Amino acid sequence: MYIVHIASECAPVIKAGGLGDVVYGLAREIEIRGHCVEIILPMYDCMRYDHIWGLHEAYRDLWVPWYGGAIHTSVFCGWVHGQLCFFIQPHSGDNFFNRGCYYGCNDDYMRFAFFSKAAMEFLHRSNKRPDIIHCHDWQTGLVPVMLFEMYKWHGMWNQRVCYTIHNFKHQGVAGADALWGTGLNNDAYYYNYDRLLDNFNPTAINFMKGGIVYANYINTVSPHHAWEARYENEGYGLGHTLNLHHYKFGGILNGIDYNTWNPEVDRYIPFHYGMENFEDKILNKKALRERLLLRDSDKPLIAYIGRLDQQKGVHLVHHGIYYALNRGAQFVMLGSATEPAINNWFWHEKNFLNNNPDVHLEIGFNEELAHLIYAGADMIIVPSNYEPCGLTQMIGLKYGTVPIVRGVGGLVNTVFDRDYDNYHTPEERNGYVFFQTDYKALESAIDRAIGLWEQYPDEFRQLALQGMKYDYSWNNPGETYLQVYETIRHK
Ligand SMILES: Nc1ncnc2c1ncn2[C@@H]1O[C@H](COP(=O)(O)OP(=O)(O)O[C@H]2O[C@H](CO)[C@@H](O)[C@H](O)[C@H]2O)[C@@H](O)[C@H]1O
Numbered sequence: 001m002y003i004v005h006i007a008s009e010c011a012p013v014i015k016a017g018g019l020g021d022v023v024y025g026l027a028r029e030i031e032i033r034g035h036c037v038e039i040i041l042p043m044y045d046c047m048r049y050d051h052i053w054g055l056h057e058a059y060r061d062l063w064v065p066w067y068g069g070a071i072h073t074s075v076f077c078g079w080v081h082g083q084l085c086f087f088i089q090p091h092s093g094d095n096f097f098n099r100g101c102y103y104g105c106n107d108d109y110m111r112f113a114f115f116s117k118a119a120m121e122f123l124h125r126s127n128k129r130p131d132i133i134h135c136h137d138w139q140t141g142l143v144p145v146m147l148f149e150m151y152k153w154h155g156m157w158n159q160r161v162c163y164t165i166h167n168f169k170h171q172g173v174a175g176a177d178a179l180w181g182t183g184l185n186n187d188a189y190y191y192n193y194d195r196l197l198d199n200f201n202p203t204a205i206n207f208m209k210g211g212i213v214y215a216n217y218i219n220t221v222s223p224h225h226a227w228e229a230r231y232e233n234e235g236y237g238l239g240h241t242l243n244l245h246h247y248k249f250g251g252i253l254n255g256i257d258y259n260t261w262n263p264e265v266d267r268y269i270p271f272h273y274g275m276e277n278f279e280d281k282i283l284n285k286k287a288l289r290e291r292l293l294l295r296d297s298d299k300p301l302i303a304y305i306g307r308l309d310q311q312k313g314v315h316l317v318h319h320g321i322y323y324a325l326n327r328g329a330q331f332v333m334l335g336s337a338t339e340p341a342i343n344n345w346f347w348h349e350k351n352f353l354n355n356n357p358d359v360h361l362e363i364g365f366n367e368e369l370a371h372l373i374y375a376g377a378d379m380i381i382v383p384s385n386y387e388p389c390g391l392t393q394m395i396g397l398k399y400g401t402v403p404i405v406r407g408v409g410g411l412v413n414t415v416f417d418r419d420y421d422n423y424h425t426p427e428e429r430n431g432y433v434f435f436q437t438d439y440k441a442l443e444s445a446i447d448r449a450i451g452l453w454e455q456y457p458d459e460f461r462q463l464a465l466q467g468m469k470y471d472y473s474w475n476n477p478g479e480t481y482l483q484v485y486e487t488i489r490h491k
Pocket of ligand 1: 018
């Protein structure tokens with residue numbers, strides 16, 4: 001099969017969060033299984049060019065129709081750790097992708113409407129006819145709309161779309177200018193409840209809704225979150241649309257790329273270890289302490305890695321830092337915030353705690369440091385308000401770093417409480433789970449973890465080893481996605 005991903009991220013060249021990991025990891029898995037996979041991405045000025053091999057111009061004069069005119073665009077091509085990627089570079093005064101950031105501009109919806117249009121135009125003009133177009137999140141929600149309303153009539157009859165939703169909160173709610181820009185025009189037709197009209201704002205269209213309505217298959221990234229999106233409020237207003245399209249909606253648990261995230265081969269950690277030499281993990285803990293100037297001691301080390309955002313339960317991350325310190329543990333946080341209020345808050349805490357030898361708050365994005373933290377920490381907290389899948393707990397498990405998570409979304413599908421899980425035998429349990437969003441809930445889970453670490457170190461070690469046994473690689477999800485591709489391809 002021939003599969004083309006159209007996405008706004010691909011790790012490690014463009015990574016703001018988990019979307020990048022998934023696009024790269026899934027593409028790689030499907031290619032290993034003998035299929036042809038290509039990835040189309042925006043050519044951001046701030047991406048990690050050092051991760052691209054052989055970058056060259058592949059298509060020089062692509063004229064992308066835009067607002068009745070056309071934007072002169074170049075398409076570059078190169079290999080990102082073995083995966084063939086195409087990068088879209090428009091030459092226009094809008095400077096869509098030369099902003100020094102991936103997201104966070106006022107005209108994001110126009111930037112990604114253009115990207116989606118350019119990706120489709122590139123496929124069309126270069127005569128690429130993939131069996132499957134796999135697109136992701138709101139940024140590419142217009143891809144299936146354009147395919148089935150426009151490009152189908154230009155020779156793209158046989159293409160089918162798989163649309164994966166990694167985060168329902170961001171939906172691409174836009175005005176009619178997105179329709180005019182892309183040439184979909186015809187406002188009256190798209191401003192319709194059955195098509196792109198936002199479910200709550202009668203003056204707006206919704207890219208993600210477009211993706212849901214038009215794609216041949218839609219999924220979110222864990223079975224439990226698929227359920228939450230339909231039956232609880234986790235679909236952020238798209239629950240009814242999902243119910244209408246339930247026959248083509250599912251939840252497929254993400255994997256993680258064990259070539260990148262594996263303490264036996266990780267090139268960013270100083271000491272490799274696995275289940276056989278688990279005791280070497282402590283050498284990484286020492287290295288982490290040295291790197292962050294933390295006091296060497298016999299305390300447990302708790303970590304948080306992730307975006308600092310309401311989704312991630314920042315109030316609990318914040319509380320967790322102080323609770324861990326009071327409870328005699330060390331804490332390391334690595335995170336970045338796009339919201340100024342949250343950013344300021346954590347900078348304030350960082351300055352306040354600056355001289356404390358048991359805590360380090362690193363504010364920013366640092367892929368290399370993340371690896372060392374996963375390897376060096378004893379526990380990792382994921383206190384999310386909602387979590388479609390969550391990769392950090394799965395990475396933690398692989399590194400023998402015991403996850404302490406809130407029981408929502410994909411966290412429910414991957415972490416099983418050592419003391420209270422009803423569905424897994426004691427040998428299958430791998431972490432700690434709490435359910436409420438108040439401080440007490442988090443505290444009791446941290447207490448149980450630290451208690452075991454301090455008083456029953458052998459049992460704690462056993463729990464970590466049980467987590468390492470789990471296979472959360474792309475092996476199983478890769479198989480499932482292939483089945484999806486096969487099914488929609490023949491429809
Ligand atoms: N400051 C920082 N420095 C270095 N690395 C950092 C970092 N902050 C985060 N990371 C890394 O980014 C990834 C984040 O994974 P998450 O599952 O938290 O994804 P996120 O919420 O962004 O994405 C959404 O998409 C993913 C993928 O589908 C879902 O798992 C998730 O639930 C959903 O919210 C991990 O690889 C983590 O190590």
